[in-house]
Amino acid sequence: xxxxxxxxxxxxxxxxxxxxxxxxxxxxxxxxxxxxxxxxxxxxxxxxxxxxxxxxxxxxxxxxxxxxxxxxxxxxxxxxxxxxxxxxxxxxxxxxxxxxxxxxxxxxxxxxxxxxxxxxxxxxxxxxxxxxxxxxxxxxxxxxxxxxxxxxxxxxxxxxxxxxxxxxxxxxxxxxxxxxxxxxxxxxxxxxxxxxxxxxxxxxxxxxxxxxxxxxxxxxxxxxxxxxxxxxxxxxxxxxxxxxxxxxxxxxxxxxxxxxxxxxxxxxxxxxxxxxxxxxxxxxxxxxxxxxxxxxxxxxxxxxxxxxxxxxxxxxxxxxxxxxxxxxxxxxxxxxxxxxxxxxxxxxxxxxxxxxxxxxxxxxxxxxxxxxxxxxxxxxxxxxxxxxxxxxxxxxxxxxxxxxxxxxxxxxxxxxxxxxxxxxxxxxxxxxxxxxxxxxxxxxxxxxxxxxxxxxxxxxxxxxxxxxxxxxxxxxxxxxxxx
Numbered sequence: 001x002x003x004x005x006x007x008x009x010x011x012x013x014x015x016x017x018x019x020x021x022x023x024x025x026x027x028x029x030x031x032x033x034x035x036x037x038x039x040x041x042x043x044x045x046x047x048x049x050x051x052x053x054x055x056x057x058x059x060x061x062x063x064x065x066x067x068x069x070x071x072x073x074x075x076x077x078x079x080x081x082x083x084x085x086x087x088x089x090x091x092x093x094x095x096x097x098x099x100x101x102x103x104x105x106x107x108x109x110x111x112x113x114x115x116x117x118x119x120x121x122x123x124x125x126x127x128x129x130x131x132x133x134x135x136x137x138x139x140x141x142x143x144x145x146x147x148x149x150x151x152x153x154x155x156x157x158x159x160x161x162x163x164x165x166x167x168x169x170x171x172x173x174x175x176x177x178x179x180x181x182x183x184x185x186x187x188x189x190x191x192x193x194x195x196x197x198x199x200x201x202x203x204x205x206x207x208x209x210x211x212x213x214x215x216x217x218x219x220x221x222x223x224x225x226x227x228x229x230x231x232x233x234x235x236x237x238x239x240x241x242x243x244x245x246x247x248x249x250x251x252x253x254x255x256x257x258x259x260x261x262x263x264x265x266x267x268x269x270x271x272x273x274x275x276x277x278x279x280x281x282x283x284x285x286x287x288x289x290x291x292x293x294x295x296x297x298x299x300x301x302x303x304x305x306x307x308x309x310x311x312x313x314x315x316x317x318x319x320x321x322x323x324x325x326x327x328x329x330x331x332x333x334x335x336x337x338x339x340x341x342x343x344x345x346x347x348x349x350x351x352x353x354x355x356x357x358x359x360x361x362x363x364x365x366x367x368x369x370x371x372x373x374x375x376x377x378x379x380x381x382x383x384x385x386x387x388x389x390x391x392x393x394x395x396x397x398x399x400x401x402x403x404x405x406x407x408x409x410x411x412x413x414x415x416x417x418x419x420x421x422x423x424x425x426x427x428x429x430x431x432x433x434x435x436x437x438x439x440x441x442x443x444x445x446x447x448x449x450x451x452x453x454x455x456x457x458x459x460x461x462x463x464x465x466x467x468x469x470x471x472x473x474x475x476x477x478x479x480x481x482x483x
Contacts, residue, residue: 035071043171404440
């Protein structure tokens with residue numbers, strides 16, 4: 001039974017011209033090989049799946065090929081076939097993630113002193129080079145400074161910031177770009193044709209977008225989708241389900257609800273997605289991406305170029321952006337970001353936390369038709385006045401507990417200096433119960449006493465809207481309306 005190869009291995013480029021989306025690099029390398037002006041050390045940097053290791057192997061074949069074709073390997077001679085199969089020992093691949101010590105580099109230096117066995121050049125490909133220890137980098141530096149004439153180093157990294165400047169200055173650096181979705185889609189169509197995979201055009205575009213600029217990721221997603229069976233067509237819906245992609249139509253509708261202040265509608269959409277196995281962390285990440293797109297549509301001169309969605313979907317985003325104030329978009333994005341940070345730290349019931357975030361997003365702001373979030377004015381107790389440093393208090397509390405910051409922002413605070421008490425008035429029972437938690441009270445009191453001096457206590461009170469219970473601003477009303 002023949003060995004099965006994954007699609008990304010089977011369709012790995014074998015010549016420089018086959019590499020997708022990196023023409024600014026492959027053309028240079030090809031010209032250097034053709035002109036016999038190959039450097040002794042290269043540094044390939046860029047995100048995963050963009051072709052760094054692939055180009056390194058093509059370069060190794062090209063400099064050793066017996067019948068090169070204008071700087072590209074022929075892939076037919078004994079040397080090319082031997083390198084491709086791993087049978088030529090003069091091309092050494094090393095993973096610095098698991099071989100990152102001084103001893104590993106010392107062994108490499110000792111081996112580098114020997115001339116090649118079958119090839120003209122010994123090529124050392126060190127992947128994830130940023131994971132080498134300080135001692136290992138120092139040991140490698142000596143060889144890079146005075147390399148033997150038969151040695152070529154190709155260092156690959158996804159984190160260029162972790163590579164010492166002493167190494168950077170001794171290598172020819174090439175930055176690999178994320179591959180554009182349209183280029184990935186073209187390659188996917190080629191692979192599907194070669195493998196007789198039936199797939200909808202929208203599904204190809206979806207996979208190309210989900211890959212995030214990494215062709216290897218795109219081929220891996222395609223491979224999972226293709227397991228459905230050769231006689232079945234991969235639909236957009238099936239690709240969405242398999243890849244865990246969020247329903248863009250529902251997410252767009254949810255954003256429209258936030259714009260209009262329709263908390264009931266937003267919750268209803270979230271519940272539908274949650275019941276269909278949408279993970280809360282993934283939901284928040286998807287929602288943040290949507291608000292990023294809305295902000296781009298609001299501010300960019302040519303937003304459709306920068307919104308990574310289908311044209312029809314991108315146009316819906318631009319329509320939503322028209323009804324949003326830029327500052328309000330940022331407020332919503334901040335709420336999402338805070339929840340993403342805190343979901344893994346404090347939140348036990350993630351579903352409730354997301355619901356409260358959506359409720360908060362739908363309340364305040366400069367949007368048309370949005371219900372007011374501020375608490376109606378009420379005569380404070382005798383001797384009390386509004387706390388003029390409430391914004392400073394909120395900022396101080398935020399440094400210790402970001403979770404309760406949004407609930408403080410939508411509340412108001414008065415101070416009774418005679419009774420040495422500050423009272424926070426909020427507009428619904430959920431917020432009041434949350435702020436009354438002993439830990440939250442302790443944080444607020446500690447921060448307040450830093451401004452006012454010791455001895456001040458903190459009270460939390462619910463203040464009903466002037467319209468009574470049926471005003472639509474309480475969480476109970478929102479849930480009841482949605483149900």
